[in-house]
Amino acid sequence: MNYASVLVDVSVRQTDRAFDYAIPNRWEDAVQPGMRVIVPFGPRKVQGIVLAVKDHTSVSKVKEIGEVLDVIPVLTEELLLLGTYLSEETLCFLITAYQAMLPTAIKAVYKKFVRLHSKESIDYLPEELQAIFTHLERREWSELEELVSKITTVQRAIKEGLLEVDYEVKNKANKKVERVATLLEVFDHEANSISSPQQRDIIEFLRLNGQTSIKELKERLGITESPIKTLQKNKVINVHSIEVYRDPYVNKQINRTSPLPLVDEQKNAYEKIATSISNNEHKVHLLHGVTGSGKTEVYLQTIQNVLNLNKEAIVLVPEIALTPQIVERFKGRFGNDVAVLHSGLSIGEKYDEWRKIQRKEVKVVVGARSAIFAPFENLGLIIIDEEHETTYKQDEHPRYHARDVAIWRGNYHSCSVVLGSATPTLESYARAQKGVYELETMEKRVNQDALPTVEVVDMREELHRGNRSMFSTALHEKIEDRLQKKEQIILFLNRRGYSSFVMCRDCGFVIQCPHCEVSLTYHKNTHRLKCHYCGYEEHMPKVCPSCQSDYIRFFGTGTQKVEEAIYQQFPEARVIRMDNDTTSRKGSHEKMLKQFGNGEADILLGTQMIAKGLDFPKVTLVGVLAADSSLHLPDFRASERTFSLLTQVSGRAGRHDLPGEVVVQTYTPEHYSIELAKDQNYLDFYEQEMKIRRNFHYPPYYYLVLISISHQDLMKVVKVSEQIAIYLREHLSNKSIILGPVSSPIPKIKDKFRYQCVIKYKYEPALHAVLTKIQQFYQEETDKGQLQITIDFQPTMFM
Numbered sequence: 001m002n003y004a005s006v007l008v009d010v011s012v013r014q015t016d017r018a019f020d021y022a023i024p025n026r027w028e029d030a031v032q033p034g035m036r037v038i039v040p041f042g043p044r045k046v047q048g049i050v051l052a053v054k055d056h057t058s059v060s061k062v063k064e065i066g067e068v069l070d071v072i073p074v075l076t077e078e079l080l081l082l083g084t085y086l087s088e089e090t091l092c093f094l095i096t097a098y099q100a101m102l103p104t105a106i107k108a109v110y111k112k113f114v115r116l117h118s119k120e121s122i123d124y125l126p127e128e129l130q131a132i133f134t135h136l137e138r139r140e141w142s143e144l145e146e147l148v149s150k151i152t153t154v155q156r157a158i159k160e161g162l163l164e165v166d167y168e169v170k171n172k173a174n175k176k177v178e179r180v181a182t183l184l185e186v187f188d189h190e191a192n193s194i195s196s197p198q199q200r201d202i203i204e205f206l207r208l209n210g211q212t213s214i215k216e217l218k219e220r221l222g223i224t225e226s227p228i229k230t231l232q233k234n235k236v237i238n239v240h241s242i243e244v245y246r247d248p249y250v251n252k253q254i255n256r257t258s259p260l261p262l263v264d265e266q267k268n269a270y271e272k273i274a275t276s277i278s279n280n281e282h283k284v285h286l287l288h289g290v291t292g293s294g295k296t297e298v299y300l301q302t303i304q305n306v307l308n309l310n311k312e313a314i315v316l317v318p319e320i321a322l323t324p325q326i327v328e329r330f331k332g333r334f335g336n337d338v339a340v341l342h343s344g345l346s347i348g349e350k351y352d353e354w355r356k357i358q359r360k361e362v363k364v365v366v367g368a369r370s371a372i373f374a375p376f377e378n379l380g381l382i383i384i385d386e387e388h389e390t391t392y393k394q395d396e397h398p399r400y401h402a403r404d405v406a407i408w409r410g411n412y413h414s415c416s417v418v419l420g421s422a423t424p425t426l427e428s429y430a431r432a433q434k435g436v437y438e439l440e441t442m443e444k445r446v447n448q449d450a451l452p453t454v455e456v457v458d459m460r461e462e463l464h465r466g467n468r469s470m471f472s473t474a475l476h477e478k479i480e481d482r483l484q485k486k487e488q489i490i491l492f493l494n495r496r497g498y499s500s501f502v503m504c505r506d507c508g509f510v511i512q513c514p515h516c517e518v519s520l521t522y523h524k525n526t527h528r529l530k531c532h533y534c535g536y537e538e539h540m541p542k543v544c545p546s547c548q549s550d551y552i553r554f555f556g557t558g559t560q561k562v563e564e565a566i567y568q569q570f571p572e573a574r575v576i577r578m579d580n581d582t583t584s585r586k587g588s589h590e591k592m593l594k595q596f597g598n599g600e601a602d603i604l605l606g607t608q609m610i611a612k613g614l615d616f617p618k619v620t621l622v623g624v625l626a627a628d629s630s631l632h633l634p635d636f637r638a639s640e641r642t643f644s645l646l647t648q649v650s651g652r653a654g655r656h657d658l659p660g661e662v663v664v665q666t667y668t669p670e671h672y673s674i675e676l677a678k679d680q681n682y683l684d685f686y687e688q689e690m691k692i693r694r695n696f697h698y699p700p701y702y703y704l705v706l707i708s709i710s711h712q713d714l715m716k717v718v719k720v721s722e723q724i725a726i727y728l729r730e731h732l733s734n735k736s737i738i739l740g741p742v743s744s745p746i747p748k749i750k751d752k753f754r755y756q757c758v759i760k761y762k763y764e765p766a767l768h769a770v771l772t773k774i775q776q777f778y779q780e781e782t783d784k785g786q787l788q789i790t791i792d793f794q795p796t797m798f799m
C-alpha cells in the first residue's frame with residue numbers, strides 16, 4: 001500500500017503540516033506530488049495538495065484519499081520547494097503559499113449541505129423541517145436559511161443528531177468545450193447517394209474545410225441542427241466535443257514585428273546579458289535606462305535568444321502598465337508563443353492561459369505579479385520591467401516580493417534575471433553599486449532627441465498673481481498651442497493620498513467615515529459620499545451636521561473636476577478621462593487608449609494608471625497637476641515615489657519625431673525630488689536620498705519589519721502591541737531598533753483599531769524564530785479572527 005502526505009486546504013496553525021492518507025489501489029500509480037486530491041478531514045471533505053508519496057506511514061488509523069483531481073500535477077517539484085521557502089520567509093501557512101501560485105479557477109469552493117441522518121429521523125424533526133426534508137433529503141445551507149423561520153431550529157436538529165452537515169468540494173474550473181463535426185471517410189463514396197441538398201452542403205463543406213464547429217456550420221450554411229443530426233445518425237459524419245481556450249486576443253489582428261537593429265547602448269546591455277545566458281549563469285542584471293531608451297526592445301531580443309536555446313521566459317509588468325500596447329509588443333514578436341496573465345481577464349480566461357503554460361504550448365508569459373509562479377520547467381530568463389513598482393509586493397498573505405521569487409527561481413534554474421527601470425529602487429541600485437547585481441546603463445533615448453524639457457511652476461505664485469484656476473498660465477498657453485497644432489496632450493493628476501473631501505466653510509467640520517477615521521470622498525455622479533477603505537456610503541448632506549450651515553462644499557481635485565475645468569477653458573478640446581470610475585468595465589481601459597491612439601481625442605486625462613508604459617507618437621505635452629500630493633504621505637518612501645512618478649510621466653512626451661514638453665505644477669518646487677525629476681537626474685537623486693536613508697536608518701541601510709495589530713477593542717490592541725514590543729526588545733539584539741507601538745496612520749478600518757510596531761535591523765539571525773513565537777503565542781485568538789496580527793517583511797505600505 002502507498003501513502004500520500006497531504007497538505008489540506010484549511011489555513012490554521014494545526015493544519016500547517018502534512019497528514020497521511022492511504023492511496024486506494026485503483027490510484028496506485030496515478031497519485032503524484034503536486035496533485036490536488038479530495039480527502040476526508042474531520043466531518044468534512046476538503047481539497048488538499050499531495051506533497052509526497054511513500055510506502056509506509058506511522059499513523060495507525062489512516063483514512064483513504066477520496067478523489068484525485070488532476071492528471072498532471074498543478075505544482076511542479078520546483079514550485080513545491082518554492083512554497084516552503086515562501087512560507088518560511090514570509091511566515092505564512094504553507095497552503096497559503098501554494099494557493100498564491102495557482103489560478104483562482106482551480107481553488108476549491110466549499111458548499112455546505114444539511115441532510116437527514118437516516119430515513120427514520122424525519123419523524124422526530126419539528127414540523128417545519130419535516131416539510132422541508134420530505135421532498136429532498138439534502139439541502140444546501142444557503143437555501144435552508146431562506147426556507148426556515150429561524151436557523152437555530154436547524155442547528156438544534158443537528159445537535160440532536162437528526163440532521164447532518166455535509167460539505168462538498170466544488171471546482172470552479174470549467175473547461176470550455178465546443179462541438180465539432182468531421183466527415184467519416186468510409187462514407188465518402190456513398191455521399192453521392194444522399195439527396196437532401198442541405199446534407200450534401202454539409203458534406204461538401206467538411207470535405208473542403210475539415211473539422212468545423214457546429215456553430216460555424218450552422219452560421220455559414222444557414223441550416224438548423226436537424227440535417228447535422230441525420231448525418232450523424234447515418235454515420236456519415238462524426239460529432240464530438242473538443243476543448244477550446246477562451247482567448248481574449250483571438251480576434252485581434254496583431255502585426256508581426258521583427259527585431260530592430262540595436263543602438264550602441266542597447267547592444268552593450270544585450271550582449272552582457274547574452275553572455276550570462278550562454279554561460280548558464282544565474283546573474284541579476286539591473287537595466288537602468290531612461291524612459292524611451294529602448295529597454296523593451298532589449299527584452300524582446302533577449303527573449304528571442306533564450307527561445308533559440310529552447311528555453312522559456314517570464315516577463316513581469318506592473319498591472320497598471322499591462323496595457324494592450326505592451327501585450328501587442330510581445331505578441332507581435334512571438335505570436336502564439338505568448339500567454340498573458342493579468343487581472344483584466346475573467347477567471348476562465350486566466351485558467352486557460354495558465355493551462356497553455358502548464359501544457360508547454362507557450363514559451364513566454366507576460367503578466368502581473370503572480371505570473372512569477374508560471375509553471376515552466378525549463379526557464380531561461382526572468383524579466384521584471386519597472387522593477388521599482390510597489391505592486392510587485394503582495395500586500396496580503398503571502399507577503400512576498402516578486403523580485404525575491406524571481407531571484408530564487410533564477411537560482412534554481414541557473415538563469416538570468418533582468419530588472420529594468422528608469423528609476424530603480426534604492427535597494428536595487430545600491431546592490432548594483434556593490435556588485436551584487438550587474439549594472440547596465442542606457443542614458444540616451446533611442447531617437448537621439450533630448451529628453452523632454454520640463455518646466456516647474458510654483459502654484460503659490462500663480463495664486464498671488466490672482467490665477468485661481470487649476471491651470472497655470474504656462475500650462476494654459478501650451479494646451480492652447482497644442483490644440484491648435486492638432487498635437488496631443490496628457491494631463492496627469494497625482495491623486496495618491498488626495499481626495500475630494502467635504503468640509504463646512506463656516507465651522508471647518510470635515511465629514512468622516514464613522515468606521516475608519518478617514519474623510520469620505522465625494523462622488524459627483526451619484527451625489528454621494530464614500531469611504532475608500534471600507535465602502536461605507538452616505539448622501540451628501542444639504543446642511544452641515546455640526547452647525548447646520550448650508551455652506552458645506554467639497555474640496556480637493558478629482559479627475560471629474562479637472563475635466564469640467566477643461567471644458568470650461570478649452571471648449572473645443574476632446575477629452576478622454578481615465579480613472580477608476582470610467583475604467584471599471586472590462587475592456588474599457590483598452591478601448592479608451594485605442595481611441596486616444598487613433599486621434600479621437602486631444603487630451604488624455606487620468607490618474608496613476610496613465611503614468612506608465614504608454615507610447616503615443618503625437619503626444620508633445622504632458623501636464624502634471626498637484627505634483628506634490630504624493631510627497632506628504634506618512635511614508636519614508638514618499639520622495640522616492642514622487643521622483644519616480646514624475647520621471648515616468650514626463651517620459652510619455654516626445655517619444656518619437658516631435659519634441660516633448662512637460663509642465664509640472666507644484667506648491668513645493670524647491671523639493672529635491674521635484675527639482676531632480678525635472679532633469680530625470682536619477683544619480684543625484686540617488687545620492688541625496690541615500691544620505692537621508694542612512695541618517696534615519698532606513699532601507700537600504702536597514703531592513704524593516706512592520707507588525708500591525710488590530711482588534712475592535714482599543715484597550716486590547718494597546719495591550720497586545722505593548723506586549724509584543726516588550727518581547728521584541730527582550731529577544732532581539734540591541735543593534736536592532738524597535739519603534740512603537742503607535743497608532744497606525746489610518747487608526748481605524750472597518751471598526752477595528754490599528755496599532756503598529758516597526759523593527760529596523762541589519763543582522764538579526766533570531767528574527768524569524770522570535771516572530772514565529774509571537775504568532776504562536778496569540779494563535780488561538782488570531783485563529784478566531786477577532787485579533788489580527790500581520791507581519792510584513794520589507795513593507796511597501798505603512799498605512
Ligand SMILES: Nc1ncnc2c1ncn2[C@@H]1O[C@H](COP(=O)(O)OP(=O)(O)OP(=O)(O)O)[C@@H](O)[C@H]1O
Nearest residue numbers: 260261262263291292293294295296297446613651
Ligand atoms: N533599436 C531601435 N531602433 C529604432 N527604434 C527603436 C529601437 N529600440 C526601440 N525603439 C523604439 O523606441 C521607442 C522607445 O522604446 P521602448 O518603448 O522600448 O523604451 P523603454 O525604455 O521601454 O521606454 P519606457 O521605460 O519609457 O516605457 C519605441 O517606439 C521603440 O519601438
Ligand SMILES: [Zn+2]
Nearest residue numbers: 513516531534
Ligand atoms: Zn470606512
Ligand SMILES: [Zn+2]
Nearest residue numbers: 504507544547
Ligand atoms: Zn459647519
